[in-house]
Amino acid sequence: MKLLTTAALLAATASAKSLRVPPILLQEPIPNDPTQHNADHHIPTIRESTIMARRIMHLSSLGTLVTTFTHLSNPQSILTSDNDADEVHTYENRPEEMAGSPIGLMEYYADCEPATGNPTLLAINIATPYRNYAAGSNISLQIRWWPTQSNSYDLSTSAFPNPEMSEYDHNDDEDEDIPTPHTPAALPRFSLHGRLEPIPVKDLAVNLIPACFMRAHPDSLLWQPGNDIHTSEYMRFVVEHIYWFGGFGDRARIGWLPVEDWRSITREEVEAMSLPGEKGWRERGDRESKRVGKGAR
Incomplete structure (x- = not known):
C-alpha cells in the first residue's frame, strides 16, 4: 500500500x-x-555522503560501541589494576553461554583528530567494550544524526x-x-569498523586531546587518566571501513563508503556541508549546486 x-x-x-x-x-x-x-532530484554522491558522515561525527559526541563477548576465563590478563580484576570477578557473573554474543553500549567520543577522521575515546579498562576488545573481539562504533x-x-x-x-x-x-x-528512520546514521590504538603522549599534547574531550564531555573529568577509581587511557578508533545508511533508499545513498575518501575529507568540506535539520539543507532541489569537494562523483 x-x-x-x-x-x-x-x-x-x-x-x-x-x-x-x-x-x-x-x-x-x-x-x-x-x-x-524530477529534474531537481539528486541523491547525494559517494563523496557527499562521506562528508555528511564526517560532519555527523564532528557535531555529535555519543555513539554505540559494539563488541562481542569472548571466552574469557582470566580477566587479570587484560586488566592492569588488581582492583579492576577483583571487581570483574565480583560483579560481572557473566553466563557462559553469552560467549560469541554481541553487545552494544553507549559511549562518549570526540572528534579530536579531524585531520585523520579517527574519533577519540576515553577507555576505562574495566568497561565491557574494552575488555571484549582486549580479549580479541572486533569493534565498531555506530553514530546517528538527530537534528x-x-x-x-x-x-x-x-x-x-x-x-x-x-x-x-x-x-x-x-x-x-x-x-x-x-x-x-529517514535520518542518516553509519557504522565505523576498525581497531583501537593508544594515543601517544606526544599526540595528546600536540592535539590537546584531554581539553578537546572534556569540552565535549565535561563530566569525563571524573575518569581522566590518573583518577583514583579505575584505570583509563585515551584511545583512537582507527577507521578502516564505513557503512553508511543515509535514509530512505529512494532518496539517499546506502552502502559502504571508501575509507580513502573518509580520510581525505577536509575541514572546509565538513563546515560547508549541511545535514537534514540544518539551515541550507535541501532533500530535493538545489543539492546539485551545493556539491562539495573535487572528489564528488
Whole structure:
C-alpha cells in the first residue's frame, strides 16, 4: 500500500490536532527509474555522503560501541589494576553461554583528530567494550544524526491548506531553509569498523586531546587518566571501513563508503556541508549546486 494511502488511513482514525506525521511520510516514493526523476532530484554522491558522515561525527559526541563477548576465563590478563580484576570477578557473573554474543553500549567520543577522521575515546579498562576488545573481539562504533529543530508536524488542513503546495512552500522566511524534521528512520546514521590504538603522549599534547574531550564531555573529568577509581587511557578508533545508511533508499545513498575518501575529507568540506535539520539543507532541489569537494562523483 502506498505511503499516501497509509497516511490517509491513519488520519481517518485520529484527530488532525493529535496526529503528528513527518512530511516525508506523505510523499510518494521516488521511482527507481532515473528517467522518471524530477529534474531537481539528486541523491547525494559517494563523496557527499562521506562528508555528511564526517560532519555527523564532528557535531555529535555519543555513539554505540559494539563488541562481542569472548571466552574469557582470566580477566587479570587484560586488566592492569588488581582492583579492576577483583571487581570483574565480583560483579560481572557473566553466563557462559553469552560467549560469541554481541553487545552494544553507549559511549562518549570526540572528534579530536579531524585531520585523520579517527574519533577519540576515553577507555576505562574495566568497561565491557574494552575488555571484549582486549580479549580479541572486533569493534565498531555506530553514530546517528538527530537534528535539534522541531521534531513533529501537525497533520491538519491549516498546516497544508493547498494540497498542491509542499511543506517547504509554507515555511516562513526565517525557517524556509530548514525543511525538518524527518522520522528517525529517514535520518542518516553509519557504522565505523576498525581497531583501537593508544594515543601517544606526544599526540595528546600536540592535539590537546584531554581539553578537546572534556569540552565535549565535561563530566569525563571524573575518569581522566590518573583518577583514583579505575584505570583509563585515551584511545583512537582507527577507521578502516564505513557503512553508511543515509535514509530512505529512494532518496539517499546506502552502502559502504571508501575509507580513502573518509580520510581525505577536509575541514572546509565538513563546515560547508549541511545535514537534514540544518539551515541550507535541501532533500530535493538545489543539492546539485551545493556539491562539495573535487572528489564528488
